[in-house]
Amino acid sequence: MQLLKLTVVDFGVGIPSNVRKYLRKRRMPAADAIRWAFQPGATTTPQRGISRGLGLDLLKTFVKTNKGKLEIFSDGAYGLVDGSTEQFVNHEPSFEGTLINITLHSDEAYYYLATEVNDEPWF
Amino acid sequence: MMSRGSKGGTEMTQTLRIEVQQLTGDSAITLDEGQRIYDQIHPMLLADHDVELDFSGVDIIASPFLNAAIGHLLQDIEPDRLNRRLRFLNLAPTGQYTLRRVIENAKRYYADPKLRRAVDKEIETLSQGVEA
Numbered sequence: 626m627q628l629l630k631l632t633v634v635d636f637g638v639g640i641p642s643n644v645r646k647y648l649r650k651r652r653m654p655a656a657d658a659i660r661w662a663f664q665p666g667a668t669t670t671p672q673r674g675i676s677r678g679l680g681l682d683l684l685k686t687f688v689k690t691n692k693g694k695l696e697i698f699s700d701g702a703y704g705l706v707d708g709s710t711e712q713f714v715n716h717e718p719s720f721e722g723t724l725i726n727i728t729l730h731s732d733e734a735y736y737y738l739a740t741e742v743n744d745e746p747w748f
Numbered sequence: 749m750m751s752r753g754s755k756g757g758t759e760m761t762q763t764l765r766i767e768v769q770q771l772t773g774d775s776a777i778t779l780d781e782g783q784r785i786y787d788q789i790h791p792m793l794l795a796d797h798d799v800e801l802d803f804s805g806v807d808i809i810a811s812p813f814l815n816a817a818i819g820h821l822l823q824d825i826e827p828d829r830l831n832r833r834l835r836f837l838n839l840a841p842t843g844q845y846t847l848r849r850v851i852e853n854a855k856r857y858y859a860d861p862k863l864r865r866a867v868d869k870e871i872e873t874l875s876q877g878v879e880a
Contacts, residue, residue, distance in 0.1 A: 637847070638835060658773055658805075665849065665853055666850075666853050666856055666857065672857075674820070674854050675779070675816055675819065676815055676819045676820075676821050676850075676854040676856070676857035677811075677812070677815050677854055678813040678852075678853070679815070679846075679849055680811060680812075682849075683811055683846060683849060691749065743844070743848070746831040747829075747830070747831060747834070747836070747847070747848070747851060748822070748827035748829050748830040748834075748851055748855075
């Protein structure tokens with residue numbers, strides 16, 4: 626079985642910190658903040674009239690469909706997403722920034738998110 | 749590459765066809781790329797003309813691109829008109845999945861314009877405060 630492992634890291638303020646500022650909930654636990662960030666439509670970027678906030682949700686769906694694994698460490702939060710689990714917890718020591726480990730099956734059978742024909746109207 | 753043609757009959761409906769790859773290359777990813785598509789198709793759809801977006805040769809399609817190019821249309825154009833006038837050609841299955849999620853998300857977002865405007869304004873004020 627072919628596996629592809631990716632790590633992406635930055636040294637910003639971390640996701641929970643941005644979420645707390647955006648929601649104005651200074652005491653929001655890191656676990657709750659990172660769980661919020663994975664919901665579709667959740668974004669802390671100024672939207673200026675355009676809907677956004679799908680990146681982490683799409684990534685999560687892709688990892689689940691692929692039966693892969695995603696781990697995220699960010700500003701006191703830890704998240705784990707795999708084929709059967711989705712959990713977000715507070716984590717010490719806090720990682721100052723954001724680090725994401727992604728493991729994907731790279732066999733073609735696991736690749737597509739959706740291949741079935743869908744004739745429903747788009748809008 | 750774009751072409752405009754007119755259909756027969758008295759309606760004089762025009763068709764704008766856009767080869768997305770000509771604007772984005774193999775990867776359609778950014779909000780800015782999406783905005784360039786939006787700027788071309790939005791006035792045509794407002795005027796009730798037909799638009800065809802051909803994704804031939806576009807291998808990677810990301811949600812920021814679709815948010816700006818397609819999701820944004822739902823701000824002031826009815827879904828019925830978009831279903832009638834806007835066609836997507838040669839869109840790969842992964843792109844189709846992402847597009848459906850983008851459209852769902854945009855519908856939720858524009859369903860409550862009052863809330864959206866209030867949040868946008870607030871965030872803008874906050875971010876200006878932080879930058880200052």
